[in-house]
Amino acid sequence: GAVVSQHPSRVICKSGTSVKIECRSLDFQATTMFWYRQFPKKSLMLMATSNEGSKATYEQGVEKDKFLINHASLTLSTLTVTSAHPEDSSFYICSAEGHLSYEQYFGPGTRLTVT
Amino acid sequence: KNQVEQSPQSLIILEGKNCTLQCNYTVSPFSNLRWYKQDTGRGPVSLTIMTFSENTKSNGRYTATLDADTKQSSLHITASQLSDSASYICVVSGNNDMRFGAGTRLTVKP
Numbered sequence: 001g002a003v004v005s006q007h008p009s010r011v012i013c014k015s016g017t018s019v020k021i022e023c024r025s026l027d028f029q030a031t032t033m034f035w036y037r038q039f040p041k042k043s044l045m046l047m048a049t050s051n052e053g054s055k056a057t058y059e060q061g062v063e064k065d066k067f068l069i070n071h072a073s074l075t076l077s078t079l080t081v082t083s084a085h086p087e088d089s090s091f092y093i094c095s096a097e098g099h100l101s102y103e104q105y106f107g108p109g110t111r112l113t114v115t
Numbered sequence: 116k117n118q119v120e121q122s123p124q125s126l127i128i129l130e131g132k133n134c135t136l137q138c139n140y141t142v143s144p145f146s147n148l149r150w151y152k153q154d155t156g157r158g159p160v161s162l163t164i165m166t167f168s169e170n171t172k173s174n175g176r177y178t179a180t181l182d183a184d185t186k187q188s189s190l191h192i193t194a195s196q197l198s199d200s201a202s203y204i205c206v207v208s209g210n211n212d213m214r215f216g217a218g219t220r221l222t223v224k225p
């Protein structure tokens with residue numbers, strides 16, 4: 001099946017710094033990518049939808065200036081958590097939707113810890 | 116109120132036993148329903164995807180059913196293995212959105 005990678009898998013940063021998470025579709029072109037966050041023992045919460053070459057669409061309550069999303073190519077989307085705070089600590093997961101398929105392929109996730 | 120409700124919230128079974136997880140939804144219009152398996156600390160992995168016209172779909176020991184009239188789906192796991200311990204998430208897609216269930220946390224014990 002299609003493969004989606006995320007980098008880094010784990011990151012620890014200090015409060016006030018910014019962190020960038022990459023999401024790559026390794027063997028297919030993804031016109032649309034999604035970013036989620038997940039708290040322990042909770043389901044995924046959609047943060048934003050990004051389409052290649054256009055601005056991301058954010059879900060209600062998600063600060064677009066804090067969670068910067070860039071979908072610069074058909075295989076790469078990045079999520080930057082700016083001025084991170086401890087409450088931003090979470091598991092961030094991306095998914096990619098193929099051009100010819102409505103299947104969604106999830107990345108392995110990135111564990112962010114803000115100290 | 117969540118448009119996708121899963122039950123039970125958690126389940127513990129013995130290795131080798133079968134189990135069935137439930138997913139009820141109110142999403143409308145309906146496009147497709149997917150079951151995912153998510154191991155702890157990992158991203159979800161697709162098990163099955165069903166559209167309106169499909170009643171059942173199998174993937175190895177996993178069999179999903181869909182009743183679009185009653186808006187219910189089930190995921191049946193046969194001859195459970197320790198590696199089946201995970202969260203199982205039901206995702207229902209409408210026209211332009213996806214709704215996630217809260218998941219069922221399954222624990223398979225030896």
